Amino acid sequence: MTRRRALAGGALAASGLSSGCVETIERFFGGSSREQVSLEIVTVPADADARLTAIARTLVDRLEAVGIATDFLLTPTDQLRKKVLTNRDFDVYIGTMAADRDPDYLRTTFQSSYSNGVGWQNPFGFTDQGSDSLLDAQRYQSGQQRRETIQDALTAITGEQPIVPLLSDTAIAAVRRNRFEGWDRVRARDPLWLLALDPAPGRSPEGRLRMTAVEKILTERLNPLLPTFSEFDALTAYLYDPLGRYYDGQIRPWLAQSWSIDESAREIRLELHPDLTWHDGEALTAADVQFTYRFLNDTAMGTGETRHPAPRFRRQSSLVDAVDVLDDQTVRISVDAAPAVARTVLTAPLLPEHVWESRTDVVDESTGLTQAVTWDNPDPVGAGTLAFESRTVEESLVLTRNSDHPMNREGTALFERFGPLAFDSLRFRVVPSDLAGLSLLTDGDVDATVPKLGNDVISNVRNESAVDLVTSPSRTVYHVGFNARRRPLQNPGFRRAIARLFDKGDIVESTFDGHADPLTTPVTDAEWIPSSLAWNGSDPEVPFAGSGGEFDVERAKQYFEDAGFQYTNDGRLVY
Structure with a gap:
């Protein structure tokens, strides 16, 4: 029906x-x-991600089998993100999101106070006072106490199932090793992946690194504040650098040369590297740091009726109470968090005041969007390791080495750890498919693919002697998202019943060919997951309504009845 x-x-x-x-x-x-209960199910078409499409088709079949009417909609990736992350106009979607290293990301993703925002600020409309309180408490804690609070919050969230975490996929790239080496040093979807490369023996660091990508948006929109960016945002991460980056096990200084944290005063005092410049040659000073955090906290800079925080970095800006300029290179940041969480403030990208101060016009008061978070930023100016050179929309993008960056300057800690950059320019070439990219790689026309290859092309790579696979775990969470603002998805029992329609282990094996890990929570790092929610061959919270890979329709129907719904004589689920 x-x-x-x-x-x-x-x-x-x-x-x-x-x-x-x-x-x-x-x-x-x-x-x-x-x-009759009816739902719209939306995801991307197979040419964007065949695995998401396959998961969605299985869900639709099983919903129909248990008497739920469905409308199945396939929509391009950018339109799906707008539908879910901006307009909140959805029932159920199947998609991906990034799980941050630090679980404080759960606060803005699931806390009820963020449900009226855009981007990944609680797009689910989820409300739960218990998890709200726990997510507030953890930001002031550290060590075992914080770990236990996060585990309690995850227990509360998974009990309500605002999303169904399915799995985290394996990041897969195909590479040639004849020009560059070190592809396995850093996780492939980490911003430092390409920065950790070295020239192959006998080669100088003056060559061009050539890569393929399927997503055309990489050549179109270079704004780091876009609220709908995907989890692998390599480009803006190379163009716009933060004060600190995560490497060698913790967040360490990057554009900051050093810092100290006063736990009792909840202050971070930091020194910038000397002689920092933006890509256009303007000096980067402490005033730009101060502007960045004020701007992220209100991209309208006081010109709107209310504050308009940058959605993508709301988590970081919400922790900042004040930023004081002590001199051109010294800044004091007052933070409303314990040191474990306070350091995450330093991972937001720095923005040049002379470029962004004019982007404060409110373009949509209902969503809180300003020009700052909607413009394409066609000629980006940052302070990252790479600078924008040129682009041909829907075809290619070229970035060049920023020779003034501390990583490329002898005598800095970053130069000793990472530098110099193994290439003098980076060119992304847009291709119509993974197979087209592999063909260019086989012919020696490119050096690597973006690490988002589908598992269906792996056999093609293994048949090519000059091409290797690079694989690593990812923090990309394949999931089912519910709009809990809508009937019947307001009912957690109904959401839990839907969650039981998924055989996560079978999806990993049959849809991902084993190149994924099943998830029971939206956090991927095991240290934060309580033992009661550890994967044990099935999901302990919402086990599959079936066994041996076979779906049990009658058992699944019982779960919907337990949630307060009824069946008609002809098998339709009704309110």
Whole structure:
């Protein structure tokens, strides 16, 4: 039954007929006049991610099997992100998101106070006072106490199932090793992946690194504040650097040369590297650091009716109370968090005041979007290891080495640890498919693919002697997202019943060919996951409604009945 027919049935039920008349109509039509439960299921088409499409088709089949009417919509990636992350116009979607290293990201992703924002600020409309309180508490804690609080929060969140975490996939790239080496040193979707490369023996660091990518948006939108960016945002991460980056096990100084944290005063005092410049030659000073955090906290800079924080970095900006300039190279940041969480403030990208101060116009008061978070930023100016050189929209993008960056200057700690950059320019070439990219790689026309290859092309790589696979765990969470603002998805029992329609272990093996790890929580690092939620061959919280890979329709129906729904004689699930 389609959504339109289901709604028509609901209109009949609401038309004011007496119970006797309704019973007569039900007997006449052999069914019920009560409204059938219906859902719109949306994901991307197979040419964007065939695995998401396959998961969604299985979900639709099983929803229909348990008596739920469905509309199945395939929409391009950018439109899906807008539908979910900006407009909040969805019932159920199947997609991906990034799980940050630090679990404080759960606060802005699931806390109820963020549900009216855009981007990854609680797009699910999820509300739960228990997890709200725990996510607030953990930001002031450290060590074992914080770990236990995070585990309690995860227990509360998974019990409610605002999303169904399915798995984290393996980051897969195909590379040639004849020009560059070190592809395995850093996780492939980490911003430092390419920065950790070295020239192959006998080669100088003056060559061009050539890569392929399938997503055209890489050549179109270079704004680091876009709220709908994907989890592998290598380009803006190379163009716009933060004060600190995560490497060697913790967040360490990057554009900052050093820092100290006063735990009692909740202050971070930091020194910038000397002689920092933006890509356009302007000096980068402590005033730019101060501007960045003020701007991230309100991209309208006081010109709007309310504050308009940058959604993508709301987590970091929400922790900052004040930024004081002590001199051109010294800054004091007052933070509302314990040191373990306070350091995450330093991972936001620095923005040049002379470029962004004019981007404060509010373009949509209802969503809180300003020009700063919506413009394409066609000629980006940052202070990253790479600078923008040129682009041809939908075809290519070229970045060049920033020779003034501390990583490329002898005598700095970053130069000793990473530098100099193994190439003098980086060119991304847009290709129509993974196979097209592999063909260029085989012919020696490129050096690597972006690490988002589908597992269906792995056999092609293994048949090429000059090409190697690079694989690493990822923090990309394949998941099912529910809009808990809408009926019947407001009901956690209903969401849990849907969660039981997924055989996560089978998805890993049959859809991802084993190149993934099943998830029970939206956090991927095991140290934060309570033992009661550890994967044990099945999901201990919402085990699959079936066994041996076979879906048990009657068992699944019982879960929906337990959630307060009923079935008609003809098998339709109704309110």
